[in-house]
Amino acid sequence: MRVNADFSRRIVVTPSQYTWVPSPQAGVERVMLDRIGAEQARATSLVRYAPNSTFPAHHHPGGEEIFVLSGTFSADGQDYPPGGYLRNPPGSSHRPSSRDGATIFVKLRQMSATQDQPVSLDTREASHWKPVAGGEVCVLFVDAQEHVELRRLHANETIRCGETSHIVEVLVTAGTLLLDGATLPAGSWIRLPAGDAIMLTAGSDGVCVYRKIYMPPVQA
Template sequence: MTTTDTKTASQEYIEWNVDLAVPIAVSGGSLPFSDTPMVGVKRMMFERRGDEIARRATSCVRYAEGSSFKPHSHPGGEEYIVLDGTFSDHNGDFTKGWYVRNPVGSTHAPFTKEGCEIFVKLSQVPSNEPDYFYLNTHEADWKAVEDKHFQLQLWQSDIENTTLNQFKAGYTSTVIKHDEVTEFFVLSGTAIINDVSYEHHSWMRFPAGTTITVSTTLGAVVYQKIGSGEVRV
């Protein structure tokens, strides 16, 4: 597994881990949180194409207590999960566990009173998805997939199948192989993917056709997206 970087994060335009044909694995804690243009807002970049108006990005963004981000639009939409604290904008207050999709062209000025952290994906929402979507994952209907594996459907469309997966202690999957790009983000616990252990804040992306196994010794909650979410804007 490799991390590619055609331009450094200090330059205005960034190409960072955007080749979907290359397998990527970022272990939790191996990347620093770096400053953004907004005081008190830092991000850990997993992939990015573009400048501050990114044409594709996946990151963890951490807001200090009382911080905010200036009003901005999302030409390619936005998808996020609140990992900690309360993330707020004109649509409401979203506490830990909320999953949100903001459509193409949406605008907001996010802020937080107590501080928060989100896992966020930009410019990976199709233009024919016009509505906002909100889901409290703590109150949603999780389905039993198999022994020690429970799944919550976050979103499904022609270009993606996005789920949260709770793997109980001792879970081991069969071999998985998808025809589309497959992405994982570990929200909690430790997941063993293709015999490598990944703790929380780990992010992986596998090219289409990759064989994958998932297991856990003590349990884990993992975000999974099947499909590249590649949106041209």
Template sequence: MYWLRAAYHQITSSYQPQENHGSNGNTSSGECLHGGGEEIFVLEGEFSDEYGEYPKGTYLRNPPGSSHHPKIGKDGASIFVKLNQFATDDLSQIDINTCDSQWNKGLVNGLSVMSLHEHAGAHTALVKWAPNTVFNPHSHWGGEEIFVIDGTFYDEYGEYPKGTWLRSPHLSKHSPYSKDDGALIYVKIGHLRVV
């Protein structure tokens, strides 16, 4: 596992471990301090630290100033990570197993939404797109960030398969939809700088 240690640089990345396991079969690192917070979504496998074990589908938020000793299980893992992107007063510690959480009806038929976090106008959620769902054309106040967890997400600008990360600036516009395979996406809105 490659652990990136950056002082306070904003980082968004997806990590997978190397085949270098410790004596207990786990890949681990030393203490990681999160001066600007850390947000994690476990895509595959199991991520853990001294506070718990987090299987596939777990959403974590570690607030500014928090620290932990992360580990990847013996069978490996893949995680989506955002570092140093919290507001200084966003001190919520969150641990949600999204596989056991409830979905709510979205704004159009075929969409299901699971809210994960909200703070100062920024909203984070999972959005499940049933096959052949069309959403309304819209713009993004404060921008939008999407990570495609499963399936394929579309808009008039392109096709975005599993593993694609999109970042659209303040007031960007699009008309998203899904096709036969549907999609599951991580979405964050309202968190990018308004110029």
């Protein structure tokens, strides 16, 4: 299966374009944002857990990155509220579930073998945020392969987004983002190819975005 698998193109997906499809597990469905492979795939997805749904224990050979958008996501006895950020390194396993229901942003099989330490961060904690021009930043993860952060922009503030030689992804997690005359609500996802650049402008209510600069080339 190939979904948005041409990484040389700019991709914009808004909530009005979502197609929720069932996963192999009852009560769990997903929106495939990009995907290369069948059920075991390099994938970026939104995943929605119905109340009292459980996914069987499973391994992640290429690692798993999770950001909790709504509800409460649980795994192995630990609860993660909205704003929870997790990295499960290659070779790890877990048994995810949700008692009350949850929606999460998930990236699978996109970590290098050198990433061997789990990460768990509650981005609601003020101590994780630092002031920057036009807003605040919460750095989620940095190594030689990737830079991942949450970025808040105050109302009507603008920043440049794009890299000469790296792919960049942006997910609107709260507020609204203005792009090329369109207003993108929370849940909108953008992937920029290497060499592309855009100006991210916060709407009148401000915006918070997940932003990832993915260093190595993607094998499509």
